[in-house]
Amino acid sequence: MKTKLLTIVVFVSISLSVYCAETPELGGEMGKAVGGMITDVFFGLVLPVAFLIIIGLIIVKFIEKKLKSSKRKR
Numbered sequence: 001m002k003t004k005l006l007t008i009v010v011f012v013s014i015s016l017s018v019y020c021a022e023t024p025e026l027g028g029e030m031g032k033a034v035g036g037m038i039t040d041v042f043f044g045l046v047l048p049v050a051f052l053i054i055i056g057l058i059i060v061k062f063i064e065k066k067l068k069s070s071k072r073k074r
Helices: 002-022 024-073
Strands: none
Touching: 002 024
């Protein structure tokens, strides 16, 4: 439960920072250049890593369930 909440909070905060950087009114003159860099980093690095972590957590939970069910059968 805590992992899901932490993932959601991180995702929302990164999305909000990307939005603020993309909006020139909120970021000033630097908004355009910084927004492009943040968007590249977000979609190129953060998002794929987040998906890999989520997929890894799902696989770990699945393996734990299989191990628990195999221990019960013994």
